[in-house]
Amino acid sequence: MSASTDTAVAVPSALRLFWRSFAENRGAVVGLAIMLLLIVVAALADVTAPHSPIEQFRDHFLTPPSWSPGGTSAFLLGTDDVGRDIFARLIYGARLSLVIGLSVVALSLGAGTVLGLTTAFAGGIVDTVIMRLMDILLVFPSLLLAIVIVAILGPSLTNAMIAVAIVALPNYTRLARASALSEMSRDYVTASRSAGASTLRLMFSAVLPNCTAPLIVQASLGFSSAILDAAALGFLGLGAQPPTPEWGTMLAGALQYYQRAWWVLTFPGVSILVTVLAFNLFGDGLRDALDPKLKR
Template structure:
């Protein structure tokens, strides 16, 4: 087989998939900025013990509602000022980042895992099982998500764990539907059939053969889901149904300081800004991911 030997020599080597991905991702400046912000937020959250100037719980009774350092009456000891019981806002924000990211990670992992399982099984097996799962998801989608989350928390009792659980349940249908749709699309492709001819069982078919090809839209949805999880957690915290005081959670910080909006704007503004920026960063990065992973957008 002489001719085949020659064919083997001619190796066209396009760039590695990861390199190519980065090329497309880095074209989107907003996405890169978002990624940077997320990276910094993660670093801050991890090293909160080291970089926070104060404990988030210590109450400095002599410095209640002290403004940020650049204003009259502010000191560099409390860079972003203090709240109504004299706790350092910067330290609370730093520890809050830890909590918010933790909420995001847990919610996304939980809903992604369950969503992928339900979506892939219903897409692969179809039939009555699929109908039951999908109608259940439709019912969940028909209810306003925050209301549903509140109902769940009300039943389970207000705490951070229950809030996380409630949010995970509420966002579940998105993952199920997305997974099922891509599984159905992939299922009819030839490579799946050829694995079946090789005798692959249903478990292998679903999780080893099909799933990796459905991951691109799920990764994007998960990134965007991160931000909505943080937002929902903040909302539940704001309503007093999430993290309980004195836990430094951004939403709860916002809620507890509402009455000082007129007198001490910093108490409200900084947690609000933190939520805004984090959510924005995740959304931007998610958009960038979608563009980079979507083959239709590639030129």
């Protein structure tokens, strides 16, 4: 071996390496693109939306989309039963849905990971108490439990998000605990402990980074179910209150017109589908890119 190969081959920066392996997955890039588009559109809703989401155009109840007979170019995707522009409502709804998804996932992922790691490391009575509490949460059907929590806290979008986060909590806790337990038995954790690492360091520096893959996938799936659950609560009058343009609430409110005006139902549904799909694709790619074992 020559001396030149001996002196450090340039190691590309971590971010570059990450992007290279992420970009190998086309679906993930498409997912990321849709996500970015949604975020930009939602953030700039005041500019991108053609109308106010709550303005009622009294002459235009249930106007079809602009390209079908009877549609006008003023309402790209038509209007709903009280004459509000669906396109504008969808754009403002994207804002809400992203906020709901992000906050629910952040809440339940953060709390669930900390709880799961704590139970895994503490063991004994702490483990038993926390995990039995999680079992109790799992016993109830998720929507029923969310309704009970909202009923206690009072109906509002914030309380609906808290309720959905609590309902999702056991999944993250159990997942974090299970992967932490399997990682803790690995020798590198013992090696770190014998080098004097504190329990907190073992938790967050040795064990947690090796547990992220299932948590990320769960989070990307949880994002979509959070939007759906919040929508269901909205449908029951316990989540976003009218006239808030939340996608799920729009879907629920349009249910009675589905035979007469397909667009009222279709566009919010397609929006939810595309958003959920984008986040799932992105989550998948993220997992593959974050796992060095899958790197070539």
